[in-house]
Amino acid sequence: MDDASELVGMVLGTEDATPLTFWVGVSPEGYLQLDDAVVVETDVPGRGVVRISGIVQDVRARHEGAQFDTDVFLVDKGVLPVDTGVAAEVVATRFEPEVFVPPMPGRPAYRARGADRDEALYIDGIERRLAAGLTRDGEPVFLDLDFLDGARGAHVNISGVSGVATKTTYALFLLYALFHSEALGGYRANTKAIVFNVKGEDLMWLDRPNAKLDDAGRADYERLGLPAGPFGSVGLWAPVRRDAGGQAIPQVESRSEGVGAYYWTIREFVRGRLLRFLFAEADDERSQIADLASRVEVHLDRECADDPENDATVVFSGYPVNDFEALCEIVRNELEDDASAWRGRAADATVNAFLRRLESGAFHVGHLVWGREAEHPERHRIDWQASQVTVVDIHTLHDRAKRFVTGVVIKRLFEEKERMGRREPLAFLVLDELNRYAPREGSGPIKEILLDVAERGRSLGMVLIGAEQTASEVERRVIANSAFRVVGRLDTAEAARSEYGFLPAVTRARASILKPGSMILQQPTIPVPLQIRFPFPSWATRSEEAGAPPSGDVFSRFEGE
């Protein structure tokens, strides 16, 4: 692509030019399209030349001299002569030097390329760049890594309609760019990411190249300075299959090898105080039950001893707790005993509600907590340090189990980052359906952790890449703490909500017609949201796309299981 800015027109005099927006009359030989960067120089008496850069926000074309709507038919018949005027509205992004004046009508306007474009988009000021996608005419767009890794800000929030908004794919593209470029420098190898797979088995093929990637797609990667291939280091985890007869087999449909089966042991459940995540849905009664749950957690932890004969279980009152059912039985017996200290001052109704939930929780989650039957439990503990990207599949699980798994994994991740006490190396957490885990209304243990991540993650080096269909249903503070806001195809009604106030009206309207693969990106350093597209995934997203695995199989350690 040519790096010289090209003359495309002149600042109009028939529309007001203001320092914030102005119109450019587009010459018949040129064109301007939405999101083009434009640069205009204007003379300011006594101050010299001011360079005004901006982004095209709207473009219009009209017949000049035609008065009536039907004139167009006469024009077409060759009866009525008219002129055609094309004009583009430019929103100013930058003034060098900062003299806020409108550009004078008649000043030549250039489509900014190369260094001019970098200036218009403040890319020249970004020292640590991370590829974020391409503009529609193929120019690379970068993120300022300082705002992602916690140095000056952190977190990404992605909104958009399911299915068309390609939220997860974009989140993965960002991870891919992080892990396959020099952006992270020396910390790259130790930076990790946990991705929850919530829909289909889309993410279970990250380690395979995408056989459907064509040359155009490869060229996109090249333009962004990225290799086109699969993720280099991936750990895949699926929940252990229910009723597998003591065999820890992962619950996956499309893929038979290379997937680890995860479960927790009774001992981890007791020591890690995971009980609360069985009660993770938010509702009105919750606070009483949550109190009771934390009491029970404390008592379990205190009154259970490690089973000397088995790493996975504990001993309660001298008897080993063989399975999750037995653990629930202990809790039930203690709570139904009026004399037990476990129940504290909880009312009967609270205890009953607690037990009902415990029962339902045990039914849906019980198969993920193993006791005596667990062999080599350490092999079934989600080890997010082992691979760069750890995919935790939860799509087959019941809602209650999904919450349990996400809650427990995020909690552990957060605690480990907290213990580490420094930002680097970073840990990324990709979580879709944020509205489910951090809803605007109500509270719950997962929401509390996510709020912690959103508010303190920046200093702890834990970065949340959250996605949801509707930002209006997600806790405000989670969104407010995101340095980057990304929007895919939006429902029109949703787009009208105040959560998308950062989108100018025209951009907002565009959000409802975005195609898969196109996003609108708002970043702290650029005052205007940009429409970008990101390359077709170079990693497989379905079994049909999966090419041959790269040599040096990273899953060799799973073999023989």
Next chain:
Amino acid sequence: MGYEPVMQETPATADPSVETSDWSAPLPVPQADLTGELWFVDGVRRVELRVIASEGGRRAFGLFGTAAAGAVRCLGRATFADHEVRRWMVLGGGMPAEPAEVTVGASFLVYEPKAEPGGDPNSPVEGLHTLMQAAEASLAARLAGDGDRLVLADGRLGFLGPTASPVVGVVKRFVRAYLEPEHDALLPRLAPGERTPLFGLVYEGQPLERYAWYTRLVPLRAPWHDHAGLVRCEVRAGVGPDQARAIADRVTALLPRFAGRPSDPRAPQNLAPVAALEAWLQHRMGHRGLVRRALTAWLVEREG
């Protein structure tokens, strides 16, 4: 356009028998070729500021005015083509005028001098009108210099010299009735795409100068008088009767397609391309208020 002086149409006699003596029915025209290159030529003028000049004890009416002529080219699409805008200082009473350079914003307007012999208050306007007609005629002549096109000039033919392509004058106003009542009776019965037989226009003591015919642009509508929607077309007699008939047929077939729109007060005789061209030329004369203000300032400066 506001004030319009009554322009003279020199008396001429019509010879209704140049094509046929049978004026009993309109002549339908054969389907003509609509694909050729067609040009419309028209002019506009605008009085910017009226002045009274005095020199010694003499006073004369004068004006600052603008005359423009332009063309629309129709070939599949209609596009604005050649045009010319000239500014004039017309002084009546034969008083000699001099060029004036007037600053409007960042541009200069040069007013060319034109002395008009008449001393009547209307003489300068007539002078400006003549300048406009001359511009129209010279543009039409220039355009007709290239072959393979048909040039339709608004108003009476301003020149009668031979050209490579025919020039047809399209006159929309009935200033003078040329035909005797027995022939005139055919006019209300014309339908779009029909014409009267050709008639010759002869000026006293001159040979036959032009062939003319009437044609209708649109069907007659209830509130209209029976001459509404008619135009008179004329072509120089030099083309000969056969050529004149072919041109008449072609123009008659073409014109309804370009009939003016009902939104135009001069519809339908003011053809749509011509109406658009007039508005476009008016626009190219510049903003009236600004020009007027600049002229006033120029006068004040000159006198002060």
